Each structure stands twice: as structure tokens, then as C-alpha cells.
Amino acid sequence: MTVRRKGCVFGATVAVLVCVLGFVSVYGQTQEPPQPMAENVFRNIQVLKGIPADEFMETMGMFASSLVYDCIGCHVEDILVRREAFAEPTPRIQRARQMVVMVNALNKQYFAGQPRVTCFTCHRGSGFPEAVPDLRIQYGDWPTENPNAIGQFFQPKASAEPVFAKYINAIGGIERVSKLTSYTATGTYLGFNTGNATVPIEIFAKAPDQRSTVVRVFDGDAVRTTDGRSAWAAEGWRQLPLMTFTGTNLASARVEAMLAFPQVLQKAFSEWKVGTVTIGDADVQLLQGSNPGQLPVNLYFDEEGLLVRSVRWTSTPVGTVPTQTEYSDYRDVAGVKIPFKMVVTWTNGQNTIELKDVRPNAVVDPARFARPAPFKPR
Helix, strand or coil, rough: CCCCCCEECCCEEEEECCCCCEEEECCCCCCCCCCCHHHHEEEECCCCCCEEHHHHHHHHHHHHHHHHHCHHCCCCCCEECHHHHCCCCHHHHHHHHHHHHHHHHHHHHHCCCCCCCCHHHHHHCCCCCCCCCCHHHHHHHCCCCCCCCCCEEEEECCCCHHHHHHHHHHCHHHHHHHHHEEEEEEEEEEEHHCCCCCCEEEEEEEEEEEEEEEECCCCCEEEEEECCEEEEEEEEEEEEECHHHHEHHHCCCCCCCCCCCCCHHHCCCCCEEEEEECCCCCCEEEEECCCCCCCCCEEEECCCCCEEEEEEEECCEEEEEEEEEEEEEEECCCCEEEEEEEEEEEEEEEEEEEEEEEEECCCCCCHHCCCCCCCCCC
């Protein structure tokens, strides 16, 4: 059995359904529970009860990333043809449940409930944690530091103002940037839910934090929307026809929307830290923004001052998981440079968006940012 595959196939739809511990939706296509708990959406849930369904799926992403497993790394192979098979127990599912209990007990006893010990702490990309020291690490080249880590070496008392000023100037200057308050765009999308085929995408955005995307997937339109207060996803690969984002998933959706409008981004966080990290062979400037009681966001700027990467995080019962977006191919749109290529990577998949046409300050119908209709297959 191969455990490093990239996805699972259900009929004609290719989707990554990462290690779902017992999938069978109990909701009809027209029902929209506001915050369904995992045990009300999936079958045979034993230790991950009491968390929203969207957070449950992020937990599956933590398992997948930590062990580099896909669905059949833990589940029976019948899940490729029968979704009901996700509920069938396997030795690895049983072990995963034991590990969740162990991790939670360690954090509760020794770290006041903080997620200091996670799946990744020991596994680090392996299904079998190594117990013997690796002399290559001790005497070889020092492993490359993770530029996406939450904890970094920041410069004491350094100000984020010069970094933001350089960024604003690099993309067109404060006057032009401030005038960009909305846009619509069309382009192409390639991702796990399209079988890595290229399909059309439409994007609608309005400052400070409203955003909607419509991906024309083969089995129906996949919609993700935030109105600045709530966020939803109506996508065929998800376990509910309409998934409501909660907690850190909701906060992450708002940050994604704000990243399109640099003039509001700096004020969105009460504290900024400044550092330098290496991405590839290049040193980049790092800004980390945070608000009390929330997970931070990392922004990375190249030598010219352009934003080349952002990383935001979401919480799960077994640790924190990242979402990384890389920005490139900046082009001038009404005097403001906008990235025409974005690659989004997270623990449940990866997709690439390439814009073809951007219409600045377009009038966007407010209904675009309202709760979308549940996903309906074509």
C-alpha cells in the first residue's frame, strides 16, 4: 500500500480527503447547520468530539502533514469507491486515537494545555518516529531553518514602518494604493480538486476584508466567501454542501481578504515584529503581525520590497497548521502592482491561481459576499 499519494478518486471527481476518521455526512444537500460538530457530520468519531467540522478537517491535515500520509495511509482502500468506508476502523486509526489522547495528556500535564507537543513534534514527515540519534545532524550541515515557523529571531524594538513604507512604494505609492478599494478578476485555477487540470476562476474583492472566489470545477461551481464577519465554503470536495468557517479558520479567511489591500493590512494588527529569514537562496524581510489572543500572520518581502509570501495559521486539537501563499508575476493595474500568480499550499492540498484580467475599483454587488448557496453538483 502506498502512503504518499496525493489524492483519492470518487467517480469522476478527484479530491484529497485527508485521513477522515469515519466520513458519512448526515446532512442533506439543502441543510445549513451554522456550526456542526464533528460527531454530527462524521461517523465513528470517538476522541475528536465537540469540535466544529471545519476544525476537524484541519486536524486531518495535521495528521497528513506530520506523517506524509494520504487517506489510505490510515483508512481502508475501499474509501476510493465508497465514502462509507471511512467509518471502518483500522489499526492505524486506533493508534491515531491513542496518540491524540497521549498528546492532549502531555500538554495538559506539562504545558498548561498549550499545544507544545503535537504529531509533528515526533513524526516530522515519517510514519515511524526515529528513536536513535542521527549523526548526520550532529556532525553534518546544520538543517535549514523553517522560514515559516511562528517562533523566529526578531530584532528587538525594530519598527515595521520602514518595511511597510517600502512595500507601499514598491507597488505604486500611498496615493495610488489608497485609491484601490475593490477589484474583480478572472483567470485560471489548478488544484487538487480539479485533478490538477486548469479551470476558470473569478475573484471579487472589496476593502477592507471582503472576498469571494468562484472556481468553475467540472462537477459544479466551488465558492469561497467572506463578508468580513463570517466565511463559508460551498465546494464539492468538502463533507458538507456548505461549510461554515469558525474560530481560526474564520480569522484566516479575513486575513486572506485583507492581503489584497495593503493600506488596511498594517492597522489590522496591534503588534508587529521584524526579522530576517532565508527563502531559497535569498534573504527576505519578515514581519509578524499579531493581536491579543489570536494566532499571528507572517509576511515576507523581497529586496525590492514586494510581498512574496504570507503564512497564516489555524488551530486544531493536536496542534497548529499553516497555510502558505506565494506571490509573483507582479503587473501594473491602474498604477498599482498586483501579483498575477498565487500558489496556496496547506496541509490538505495546493492550488495555483493565475490572473488574466483585473478590473480595479469595479462595482461589486454586495450579494457576492453573502452566504453562498450550498454546493450543487451539475
